[in-house]
Amino acid sequence: TxxxxxxxxxxxxxxxxxxxxxxxxxxxxxxxARDFESLNGAWHYIVDPYENGYYDYRYQPFDQSENPSRSAFFMNSKALDKTDLIEYNFDESPTMNIPTDWNTADEKLFYYEGTVWFKKSFSHSQQEGKRYFLYFGAVNYKAEVYLNGEKLGTHVGGFTPFHYEVTDQLKEENFVVVKVDNKRAKEAVPTLNTDWWNYGGITRDVKLVSTPNxxxxxxxxxxxxxxxxxxxxxxxxxxxxxxxxxxxxxxxxxxxxxxxxxxxxxxxxxxxxxxxxxxxxxxxxxxxxxxxxxxxxxxxxxxxxKSIQTEGQKIVLNGEPVFLRGISIHEEKLGGGRVSTKAEAKQLLTYAKELGCNYVRLAHYPHNEHMVRLADEMGIMLWEEIPVYWTIDWTNSETYANAEAQLTRMIQRDKNRAATIIWSMANETPVRAERNDFLTRLATKARSLDPTRLISAALEQSYDPNDGNIRSIDDPYAQVVDVLSFNQYTGWYGGTPESPRLVKWNIDIDKPVLVSEFGAGAKYGFHADKMTRWSEEYQAYLYQETIEMLNRIEQLQGFSPWILMDFRSPRRVLPGIQDNWNRKGLLSEKGEKKMAFSVLEKFYQEKAKQ
Ligand code: GCB
Incomplete structure (x- = not known):
C-alpha cells in the first residue's frame, strides 16, 4: 500500500x-551486554563548595593550564616529602559506594548542592587489539572527567549515559577523578525550579567497557x-x-x-x-x-x-485499541534516594503491576536503563521524558542544544526497547512563541530519530473565562503531538474532591487524550472525613471523582495519576505532614498502601476485563 x-x-x-x-x-x-570491568564500589570523595580544587585563587580553572598545578584535585597529588605542601588527599578522604546519590550516602550532604570530587584507582592490563571506554550511566548534573591527571571531557545533563575512549591513556595503575557539580542553574535542563530532590552524584553504573578495534x-x-x-x-x-x-x-x-x-x-x-x-x-x-x-x-x-500508532482518537497497539492503565513514577527508591540498582527499579515496577498497570510514565527525566529493560520483560508500556520542565530558558540556544542532546541520547539508548511507546518533550510549560518553537524543534528532532513511536508532552488545561468549569486544551502544541496529554489537579490545587463533578470538557481535537497527571496529597495513616485535606479519605475520594470526570472526555485513552510513591521534594515543607516529601503517592515512601491505591486498582481491574 x-x-x-x-x-x-x-x-x-x-x-x-x-x-x-x-x-x-x-x-x-x-x-x-558488552565486555566490561565494573568501576562501581568505593570511591574516595572530597566536598568542595568553593571549587577550590578546580580554580586557582585568581579563579582561573586549573585544567586550562598546560601544566596544571598539583593543587588541582584531578592531579590526585600527595605530599612528596616533609616540606611539600599539598592541601588535599583523596586516599585519606572518606569513601562512597558508587553508584549512589550523595544526599543519601552522607547525612551531611542531604541538602548539599555544589561540587563533590570523586576518585577511584584501578589496575589494568591492556590487551592488544582492544579499545577501552570509560562509561557512566549518569552523573547529576555536570561532570568533569579526568584520567591519570588528564582531562577527558565535560558532560552536562543528569540522566543520560556518556563515555570517553581511554585506550591510549590507560596505564597499569590508573586513577579516575570526576568533579560532579549539581548546582541548579537558570539555563540548565532542568532549570532552577522543579518539584523533586536535586540528588547529586555518580548515580548510575560506571564501567570500563572493552571492544575490539x-x-x-x-x-x-x-x-x-x-x-x-x-x-x-x-x-x-x-x-x-x-x-x-x-x-x-x-x-x-x-x-x-x-x-x-x-x-x-x-x-x-x-x-x-x-x-x-x-x-x-x-x-x-x-x-x-x-x-x-x-x-x-x-x-x-x-x-x-510491536507496532504503536494512533488512529483518530485511539491509541493502537499491534492493530488493537488499548487503554493505558498507568501511573507516574519518579526514579526514587523505597525510603528515598535515587534508584541505582536493578532490584530497586524492579520494586517500583512490581508495585505498578500490583496496581494493575499496563503502562507507566517515567517522570520527569530519563530513568536508568534497568527500568526500561525490566519494563520490556514485565510487559509495561512506557512514556519516557526529558527534563524540559516548567520554565526553561526558551531563547537560549545552549539550553536548546542541551535539551536536544538529552533527547537524542534517550532515544539512542532505548530505541530497541519494545516497552517504550511515547517520547515526551516537556512537562507543564507555559504557552508562548519561544516555547512553542523550542518544543516544536524537539518534536521534529525526535521524529527524525524515531518515526515509529508517538510524540507527546504533558500540557495544561485552559479554563473558559466565563465559566471556570468548562475546560479545554488551548495550546498550539496540541497540533504537534500525536497524543494529547495534560496534567490537571481539580480538587487539589483549587476546589475540593467534589469539584470534578462540575467539570465539562470541551476538547475538540481529534486525537487520543492521555491524562498525564492528577492527584492529591495524603499522609499515610492519617484518617479523617473525606473533605479533610491530607487524609487518606480525601485522596481516595478525589481519585473516585476524578476518574468519573475523566471518563467524560470522549477521547480518553488512559491516564497516569500522580504518583506511585511519596517522593522527596524541597518544596514540600509542611511539618508533620510533608516534612520534605510530596505526599501525592498511592504508597508512602515506605511502600505502605494508602486507600486511594485500591480505588485505582479496582478501576484498572474493571478496565482490564473490558
Ligand atoms: C505537577 C508536576 C509534578 C508535581 C505535581 C505536584 O503538575 O508535573 O512534577 O510534583 O504537579 O505534586 O504538584
Whole structure:
C-alpha cells in the first residue's frame, strides 16, 4: 500500500538521520551486554563548595593550564616529602559506594548542592587489539572527567549515559577523578525550579567497557510492517576499517539469519520477514534473543517487536485499541534516594503491576536503563521524558542544544526497547512563541530519530473565562503531538474532591487524550472525613471523582495519576505532614498502601476485563 511504502521510506530516511546524529555523538548501544570491568564500589570523595580544587585563587580553572598545578584535585597529588605542601588527599578522604546519590550516602550532604570530587584507582592490563571506554550511566548534573591527571571531557545533563575512549591513556595503575557539580542553574535542563530532590552524584553504573578495534557501535530493529512481520534495521560499525565488512544478525528462535556487508560508512541494513513472530504486548511481553556479530565483535540483546500508532482518537497497539492503565513514577527508591540498582527499579515496577498497570510514565527525566529493560520483560508500556520542565530558558540556544542532546541520547539508548511507546518533550510549560518553537524543534528532532513511536508532552488545561468549569486544551502544541496529554489537579490545587463533578470538557481535537497527571496529597495513616485535606479519605475520594470526570472526555485513552510513591521534594515543607516529601503517592515512601491505591486498582481491574 501507499501508506506502508511511505512508512518504509520514512524508516529508511530515519536510519540515515540516526547515522548523522551518530557523527555528532558517539554511541555505545547496549552497554550492559558488552565486555566490561565494573568501576562501581568505593570511591574516595572530597566536598568542595568553593571549587577550590578546580580554580586557582585568581579563579582561573586549573585544567586550562598546560601544566596544571598539583593543587588541582584531578592531579590526585600527595605530599612528596616533609616540606611539600599539598592541601588535599583523596586516599585519606572518606569513601562512597558508587553508584549512589550523595544526599543519601552522607547525612551531611542531604541538602548539599555544589561540587563533590570523586576518585577511584584501578589496575589494568591492556590487551592488544582492544579499545577501552570509560562509561557512566549518569552523573547529576555536570561532570568533569579526568584520567591519570588528564582531562577527558565535560558532560552536562543528569540522566543520560556518556563515555570517553581511554585506550591510549590507560596505564597499569590508573586513577579516575570526576568533579560532579549539581548546582541548579537558570539555563540548565532542568532549570532552577522543579518539584523533586536535586540528588547529586555518580548515580548510575560506571564501567570500563572493552571492544575490539573495529566494533558494533549501534544497531536498530524496527517492525516495519505488523501484518507481514517485516523487520527493517541497520548495524553500524566503528573503527579504522569499517567498509565492506561482513555483519550477521541472528534470531535463533525465529530462524532468522542474515549475512550482510557494510557500505563505505560502515553501515549494513537489513530487512526480513518472520511469519512466526509473536508481537510484544503487556499481556504477552515476548522478546527474542538477537545476536549481532561482526569480525571479533558480538553483542546479544532481547528484542521485542510491536507496532504503536494512533488512529483518530485511539491509541493502537499491534492493530488493537488499548487503554493505558498507568501511573507516574519518579526514579526514587523505597525510603528515598535515587534508584541505582536493578532490584530497586524492579520494586517500583512490581508495585505498578500490583496496581494493575499496563503502562507507566517515567517522570520527569530519563530513568536508568534497568527500568526500561525490566519494563520490556514485565510487559509495561512506557512514556519516557526529558527534563524540559516548567520554565526553561526558551531563547537560549545552549539550553536548546542541551535539551536536544538529552533527547537524542534517550532515544539512542532505548530505541530497541519494545516497552517504550511515547517520547515526551516537556512537562507543564507555559504557552508562548519561544516555547512553542523550542518544543516544536524537539518534536521534529525526535521524529527524525524515531518515526515509529508517538510524540507527546504533558500540557495544561485552559479554563473558559466565563465559566471556570468548562475546560479545554488551548495550546498550539496540541497540533504537534500525536497524543494529547495534560496534567490537571481539580480538587487539589483549587476546589475540593467534589469539584470534578462540575467539570465539562470541551476538547475538540481529534486525537487520543492521555491524562498525564492528577492527584492529591495524603499522609499515610492519617484518617479523617473525606473533605479533610491530607487524609487518606480525601485522596481516595478525589481519585473516585476524578476518574468519573475523566471518563467524560470522549477521547480518553488512559491516564497516569500522580504518583506511585511519596517522593522527596524541597518544596514540600509542611511539618508533620510533608516534612520534605510530596505526599501525592498511592504508597508512602515506605511502600505502605494508602486507600486511594485500591480505588485505582479496582478501576484498572474493571478496565482490564473490558
Ligand atoms: C505537577 C508536576 C509534578 C508535581 C505535581 C505536584 O503538575 O508535573 O512534577 O510534583 O504537579 O505534586 O504538584
Amino acid at each position: 501507499l501508506w506502508s511504502s511511505t512508512k518504509a521510506l520514512t524508516i529508511a530516511l530515519t536510519l540515515i538521520a540516526l547515522n548523522s546524529a551518530r557523527a555528532q555523538q558517539a554511541v555505545l548501544h547496549n552497554a550492559y 573495529t566494533f558494533i557501535e549501534d544497531y536498530q530493529f524496527v517492525l516495519e510492517d505488523m501484518n507481514s512481520k517485516t523487520v527493517q534495521g541497520s548495524v553500524t560499525l566503528t573503527g579504522n576499517d569499517v567498509a565492506s565488512k561482513p555483519v550477521s544478525i541472528e534470531i535463533p528462535e525465529l530462524k532468522v539469519k542474515e549475512s550482510l556487508t557494510t557500505n563505505a560508512q560502515g553501515i549494513a541494513t537489513f530487512n526480513f520477514r518472520a511469519k512466526k513472530m509473536t508481537l510484544w504486548s503487556p499481556e504477552s511481553p515476548k522478546t527474542y534473543q538477537a545476536i549481532i556479530q561482526s569480525g571479533d565483535d558480538s553483542l546479544e540483546d532481547q528484542i521485542g517487536f
